[in-house]
Amino acid sequence: MRRARGGTDGLCIGAVVPRTGRLAKLGDPLSFVLERLAPRLSVPARGAGRRPVRLAVRDSLSQPAAARRAVAELVDQERVQLVVTMAGTKVLPAVADACEEAGVACVTTTFPWQAFVHGRGGDPRRPFAWTYHFAWGLDDIAAVFAEMWEQLGTRHTVGCLWNDDLQGGLLRHQEHGFVPVAAARGHHLVDPGGYQEPAGDFTTSLDFFREYGADIVTSAATAEDLALFHRQARERTLRPRLITCSRWLAYPRGATVTELDRAGVATLVYWSPRHPYRSSLDNTTAAQLADDYEQRTGNPWLQPLGPAHALLEVAVHALATAEDPTDRQAVADSVGRTRLPTMAGLLDWTTGPTPNVALVPLVGGQWKPSRHHRHELAVVANSRCPEIPLEADLTPAY
Incomplete structure (x- = not known):
């Protein structure tokens, strides 16, 4: 049921953040951005001056049911005009x-946008009425990974270390998944079938990869599962020339991730301090945002900082450009018209790959030893976004 209006006591953006539970650390970038921007959010008022925008935050508890309750509280209690997460x-x-x-x-x-659309039972012929997303696609991941594989030769047998959940199913999809793009570039993908998370043993996958001669492994595993795979591969003397993984980089950087840094795992780069992006709110650069995060938290920057900041930029832009920012339908329509340079790059919902989606460009990266940190993410493949310069050569594991 559509509710035409938000509250009458001002403008409010709601945020659902995993502050407790297993995803709590993944909520850190958004929590940081919310705290950083809260005191200075406003939109133009009718006539002259500025109209303040309030933020209301609820904890998802890292659980779907609690996340739904959080939305209900934001809508019914806080009278939000828009929600971000x-x-x-x-x-x-x-x-x-x-x-x-x-x-x-x-x-x-x-x-990945395919998970946002198809994982929710979406149909491009009947777009969502209220929900919008910006990210990359599984096809984009495949193209970036293939570009890195091809630095080690033109055609490879690639072992697929994918789970048995929604993520693995979408990666395997023969129409809009990872497989058709990689196969079209001449690579032979071999898949032992999905594993259950968290994984306890990868012997079956390792034996399968050895049998089919996989010289590269691609994955979307958690840091813990990928580290387990890497240790068991070494024990069984299976040595892929390269491991590519699309998921583990977003996790907090600890001992497990440092082990993967040393293993030379290659990954996606969707944001870094060296990206040529600025905030549409206050002109802050990517480098300044990363430095501010490190100074305030004492932790290394994380890629989700850029998209987290862009969430607030899009939300404020939608309120500022809506015909009536107190009307929820007008705000939703405003998001659908948005074309905005942000901390995550140019976000354009008018030309997306499918309705309700704006694309974020991807390049390929690999962690390298650095004087300043133990390892630093360097761009090693940039054909899909050449304005982000190459910083190092891809180094094979063997």
């Missing part, structure tokens, strides 16, 4: 679905 392969869709049902605009990110 990121992180969680089950939590993010729960937030989006709850917003669709409640009739409130929602903007989400850091989730």
Whole structure:
């Protein structure tokens, strides 16, 4: 059911953030951005001056049911005009679905767009009415990974280390998944079938990869599962020339991730301090945002910082350009018309690959030893976004 209006006591953006539970650390970038921007959010008022925008935050508890309750509280108690969220392969869709049902605009990110659309039962012929997303696609991941594989030769047998959940199913999809793009470039993908997360043993996958002669392994595993795979591969003397993984980089950087840094795992780069992007709110550069995060938290920057900041930029832009920012339908329509340079790059919902989606460009990266940090992410493949310069050569594991 659509609810035409938000509250009458001002403008409010709601945020659903995993502050507790297993995804809590993944909520850190959005929590940081919310705290950083909260005191200075406003939109032009009719006539002259500025109209303040309030932020209301609810904890998803890292659980889909709790995320739905959080949306209900934001809509009923806080009277929000728009909701933002990121992180969680089950939590993010729960937030989006709850917003669709409640009739409130929602903007989400850091989730392949096919999962956002097809994982929620979407149909491009009948677009979502309230929910919008910006990210990359599984096809984009395949293209970037293939570009890195091809630096080691033109055609490879690639072992697929994918789970048995929604993520693995979408990667395997023969029409809009990872497989058709990689296969079209001449690579032979071999798949032992999905594993259950968290994994306890990868012997079956390792034996399968050895049998089919996989010289490269591609994955979307958590840091813990990928580290387990890497240790068991070494024990069984299976030595892929390269491992590519699309998921583990977003996790907090600890001992497990440092082990993967040393292993030379190659990954996606969707944001870094060296990206030539600026905030549409205050002209902050990517480098300044990363430095501010490190100074305030004492932790290394994380890629989700850029998209987290862009969430607030899009939300404020939608309120500023809506015909009536208190009307939820007008705000949702405004998101659908948005074309905005942000901290995550140019986001354009008018030319997306499918309705309700704006694309974020991807390049390929690999962690390298650095004087300043133990390792630093360097761009090693940039054909899909040449304005982001190459910083190092891809180094094979063997």
